[in-house]
Amino acid sequence: xxxxxxxxxxxxxxxxxxxxxxxxxxxxxxxxxxxxxxxxxxxxxxxxxxxxxxxxxxxxxxxxxxxxxxxxxxxxxxxxxxxxxxxxxxxxxxxxxxxxxxxxxxxxxxxxxxxxxxxxxxxxxxxxxxxxxxxxxxxxxxxxxxxxxxxxxxxxxxxxxxxxxxxxxxxxxxxxxxxxxxxxxxxxxxxxxxxxxxxxxxxxxxxxxxxxxxxxxxxxxxxxxxxxxxxxxxxxxxxxxxxxxxxxxxxxxxxxxxxxxxxxxxxxxxxxxxxxxxxxxxxxxxxxxxxxxxxxxxxxxxxxxxxxxxxxxxxxxxxxxxxxxxxxxxxxxxxxxxxxxxxxxxxxxxxxxxxxxxxxxxxxxxxxxxxxxxxxxxxxxxxxxxxxxxxxxxxxxxxxxxxxxxxxxxxxxxxx
Amino acid sequence: xxxxxxxxxxxxxxxxxxxxxxxxxxxxxxxxxxxxxxxxxxxxxxxxxxxxxxxxxxxxxxxxxxxxxxxxxxxxxxxxxxxxxxxxxxxxxxxxxxxxxxxxxxxxxxxxxxxxxxxxxxxxxxxxxxxxxxxxxxxxxxxxxxxxxxxxxxxxxxxxxxxxxxxxxxxxxxxxxxxxxxxxxxxxxxxxxxxxxxxxxxxxxxxxxxxxxxxxxxxxxxxxxxxxxxxxx
Numbered sequence: 084x085x086x087x088x089x090x091x092x093x094x095x096x097x098x099x100x101x102x103x104x105x106x107x108x109x110x111x112x113x114x115x116x117x118x119x120x121x122x123x124x125x126x127x128x129x130x131x132x133x134x135x136x137x138x139x140x141x142x143x144x145x146x147x148x149x150x151x152x153x154x155x156x157x158x159x160x161x162x163x164x165x166x167x168x169x170x171x172x173x174x175x176x177x178x179x180x181x182x183x184x185x186x187x188x189x190x191x192x193x194x195x196x197x198x199x200x201x202x203x204x205x206x207x208x209x210x211x212x213x214x215x216x217x218x219x220x221x222x223x224x225x226x227x228x229x230x231x232x233x234x235x236x237x238x239x240x241x242x243x244x245x246x247x248x249x250x251x252x253x254x255x256x257x258x259x260x261x262x263x264x265x266x267x268x269x270x271x272x273x274x275x276x277x278x279x280x281x282x283x284x285x286x287x288x289x290x291x292x293x294x295x296x297x298x299x300x301x302x303x304x305x306x307x308x309x310x311x312x313x314x315x316x317x318x319x320x321x322x323x324x325x326x327x328x329x330x331x332x333x334x335x336x337x338x339x340x341x342x343x344x345x346x347x348x349x350x351x352x353x354x355x356x357x358x359x360x361x362x363x364x365x366x367x368x369x370x371x372x373x374x375x376x377x378x379x380x381x382x383x384x385x386x387x388x389x390x391x392x393x394x395x396x397x398x399x400x401x402x403x404x405x406x407x408x409x410x411x412x413x414x415x416x417x418x419x420x421x422x423x424x425x426x427x428x429x430x431x432x433x434x435x436x437x438x439x440x441x442x443x444x445x446x447x448x449x450x451x452x453x454x455x456x457x458x459x460x461x462x463x464x465x466x467x468x469x470x471x472x473x474x475x476x477x478x479x480x481x482x483x484x485x486x487x488x489x490x491x492x493x494x495x496x497x498x499x
Numbered sequence: 500x501x502x503x504x505x506x507x508x509x510x511x512x513x514x515x516x517x518x519x520x521x522x523x524x525x526x527x528x529x530x531x532x533x534x535x536x537x538x539x540x541x542x543x544x545x546x547x548x549x550x551x552x553x554x555x556x557x558x559x560x561x562x563x564x565x566x567x568x569x570x571x572x573x574x575x576x577x578x579x580x581x582x583x584x585x586x587x588x589x590x591x592x593x594x595x596x597x598x599x600x601x602x603x604x605x606x607x608x609x610x611x612x613x614x615x616x617x618x619x620x621x622x623x624x625x626x627x628x629x630x631x632x633x634x635x636x637x638x639x640x641x642x643x644x645x646x647x648x649x650x651x652x653x654x655x656x657x658x659x660x661x662x663x664x665x666x667x668x669x670x671x672x673x674x675x676x677x678x679x680x681x682x683x684x685x686x687x688x689x690x691x692x693x694x695x696x697x698x699x700x701x702x703x704x705x706x707x708x709x710x711x712x713x714x715x716x717x718x719x720x721x722x723x724x725x726x727x728x729x730x731x732x
Contacts, residue, residue: 122524224525231522241711245718293537295713298720298728305727325548326541334728354555355548359620361627366573373566387631394634408709410702418642426705430712433725441724445715452711 107159108134109212110186110202115220120231123195123224128166128188130215133204136161138184159206166190167214168200175201193222233495240455245448252444260443265404265422266435269303269380272402273310276377282317283307284376286367286392288383288407289323289360292330296408300383301327301334302433303406307380308338312347319376320353323363328355364388368395381405381420382429385412393419406432463492507723514721552577583611656693663690 110130118125132139137160161183168178168190178200181188190198199219204212252258276283285307287300304320311318318335322328332353339348356366368391371379379396381389381403389405389412396403397419405416406424416423424432427449434442470485480486517533520526556570564570582588588611593602606613645651662668663686672685682688719725 120524122527226523226525228522228524228527235522238714241714242718245715246722249722249724291537291541295716295720299712299716301728302725324541325544325546325551328548328551329544330728337727337729351555351558355551357552358545358548359624361624362620364627365623369566369569387628390634390638391627391631394638408712410705410709413705415638418638425708427708427712430709430716433716433719433727437725437727442719445719445724449711449715452714453707456707456711 107161107204107206107210107212110136110164110204110215113200113202113215113218115198115200115218117220117223118189120225120228121222123222124191124193126190126193126198126200126220126222128190128200128202128218130164130186130202132184132186133161133164133212135159135204135206135212136183159208159210161204161212162207163205164188165203165205165211166200167203168198171197171199175199180205195222195224197221230495237455241448241452244451245445248444248447248451249441250444252440252442252447256440256444258440258443258447260431260435260446263424263428263431263435265406265424265428266432268402268404268422269307269436270310272378272380272404273307273314273316275402276311277314277316279377281375281377282319283311283378283380284367284371284396284401285318285320285380286383287320287322287327287331288381288385289363289388290384291324292326294384296384296429297327299408299430299432300406301331303380303382303436304331305334305338306432306436308335309342312339312342312344315344315347318352319370319374321356321363321367321370322353323356323358323360325355328353360386360388364391367392371395371399371401375399376401379403381407381416382424382432383407385409385416390415390419459492463489466492503726503729506729507726511721511723514717549577580612580615583615588612589614659686660690660693663687 110133112131114129116127116129117123118127135157137157163180163182164185165177166179166181166188167175169175178190179188190200197219198221199217201214201217203214206212248258273283285304287304288294288297290297292298308318310316320331320335322331332350335353336345336348336350339345356363371392372395376396376399379392379401381392382405385392385407386409389407389409393403393405393416403420404422404424405420406429407413407416408426408429410426413423413425431446431449434446466485466489470481470489473481473483473485476482513533516526517530520529553574556574558564559567559570560574584605587601587603587605590601590603590605590607590610590612592598592600593604596602603610606616639657643650643654643657645654662671668686668690672687675681675685716725
């Protein structure tokens, strides 16, 4: 008898909960569309919020300008939406939830087949609304990301210019390049070290070989090694990465052979110290103080250690030439070194030092890129200045063709 | 021939494929795969590096070269850290596998490796980093010598930014009302203009040059125009 009473109570409770749940208005108008510019593994679900969603409720009250009453409290507001999905001939299961006020959900990690979805609202008292009508969609794979087309076009023009001028230089077109003091001084520095009977110290940055600055640094090392071979000066190359040590050994070996002095090449002079930044700093600065190299070259990616190296070498009176593409370290090198290759000059070093026409052609190609960048800068600055004279709309935002042009430049060209 | 051609062909094919991958969603994740390959390569190279470190330092010790004592300390530190890490000395076992002594993480709190890292390496690294403060002072002293007009401008700019950074900076110009015509001469405003306008302008100009330099250097490497870093045949 007691068990029977409990069962009846449970059935009644369930019925009352179900009846109450029906009162929560469901979301409507569910749409499922493929996400653009993806690899075909996402679908975007959008729906119209439930009338019991606080966001809908407030919006409705604000729109009704005749009503000066504050929005009434909802008895059972929606707190979240439950998204259920399935594949064909399968049962629906939960795929995610979003908070109240959100009318979008992106289903991820899908295969390229049909998927069916429905959405329910969940009330503050944990009651569940009826579901939306089922909607289906199929993810589609896009091979090309259309949103990056403008960036691709810009890249194609710049790369095309570099390749064009390399080919033009190969065909015999004469190209002129301005003098770069830092690179002119390399010979002077190696010569000084030879006269003083001391070593040249070359640090190819503290990053691995996958950093383009390290590659650019090793290209300069090639030239420095050729000179040390010619002058019979000592060369010391401590590295922070084993792979850099391996490549640097190949570079120096090649340079000594090219200079006709393979007998002078000693692989022990190019060695690994440690991957740890300040461990490397301690080892190298200690060596600087003990052995007092006459010329120090810093070519690559540097961080906080840049000034420690440069100032230590300054105290021992070494001639210093630095080159880096780390803008935050440039002021330190400028303050402490004799010559500095700033940004693009550092990357121009290989072309400048080799003097090969096809390499000089790449510099001419860079100039085309600079011209385009300059053009965009001027157009952007003019547009931004002009837009300041456009009145803001009711929403406080500036609208119109000028603003559209700025948005286009920001989103499509700058890629932000 | 092979020593140069094969690496260039591999670099070109992989490089151009990865550039295309940047624009193609289905293969955009290949970049991560390649980074993983690089990490695997770097692990093998690390063994090479460790071998080189040992050989170089042992040579210094055996030849009693100047500073051989430092080489001995380096080797000692290397082997102690290696044994502590690989041997998992003092590592508490993982809570799920209490019966297996080596089941804990090598750098778990309380382990000898953890102790060496936190109580030897970290303080030493912090000490090296702290020397930077003194080096900045000495470099600034040289850089800000007012020898000519440019250096004088640099000195004035640096002083303004420096003073504005201190607590007394804003106090110096607090007599200027916020809404007056002279508010632009408030030290905070001047600092803002110098840092956010002039500094940003200069940095961005350098960044554009760097970006184009990176494109050009990368193309030269991918096209095999510059092979000097690969050494001789």
